Amino acid sequence: MSNKNDKPEGKEPESSWKDVIYNPRTGEFFGRTGRNWGLVLLFYLLFYGFLTAMFAFTMWVMLQTLNDEAPKYRDRVASPGLAIRPNLLNIVFNRSNPLEYGQYVQHxxxxxxxxxxxxxxxxxxxxAGQYSDQDEEPQKKVCQFRRxxxxHCSGMEDATFGYAEGKPCVIVKMNRIIGLKPAGDPYINCTSKFNSLVK
Structure with a gap:
């Protein structure tokens, strides 16, 4: 009769959970030898290196088609972008208190x-009245616009821009519109609808 403690001959001892991490008999770490881990690492390095190179090359090719001065695709009629200064939706101040309108003047x-x-x-x-076309120029030139x-709204005659008098200046600036010609068809006339309100 055999004891329960007797091990049958020819059978390998049961593996423990420690052998899953590192098996000293086979030299495997997490089920792979050092050579296998090296091949896996080499494969992923080459695979992700190729993907990165392909992405970088694709981006480079796409960026070569872009123009720094004008977008490739745009609407036929460009809407002007307006910048309003001071950059606030609601201007509230007491004209007798310079601290209240100081931020507007500083802006x-x-x-x-x-x-x-x-x-x-x-x-x-x-x-005035003479226009130059700069479509082929690599670096665009700008006309002088002196403040x-x-x-009255230049800040040179009145350092408070009219805020001290209760007649504040608000500056509206039109952004650059690509392809807009200041003369010709269609002609844009930027005059006030109510001349009595604007000075």
Missing amino acids: LESFLHQYNDSEQAKNDLCM SILH
Whole structure:
């Protein structure tokens, strides 16, 4: 009769959970030898390296088709984008308290700084009614726009931009519209509908 403790000959001892992590008999780590792990790592390095290279090449080809100056696709009629300064929807202030409208004045001053005479001197002096087409130019040129043109709203005559008098200035700037010609058809006339309200 045999005991329960007797092990049958020729049978390997049962593997423990430690052998799953590292098996000292076969030299396997998580079921793979060092050589197998090296081949798996090499495969994934090559696979993901190829995917990265293919993605980078595709992006490079696509970026070569883009123009830095104008979008490739656009509507036939471009809508002008308007920038309003001060950049607030609701302007509330007490004209007798300079602290209340100081932020508006500071916002306008920082916006108009780029239109100082010293900053505008590097731009082209364009004559009224004469237009130049710069479609083929690699670097576009800009006409001078001096802030003194804005008269009362320039901040040069009145440093408070009219806020101290209760007649605040709000500057509306039209963004660049690609393909818009200032003269020709259709002609755009930007005049006030109510002349008595605007000074």
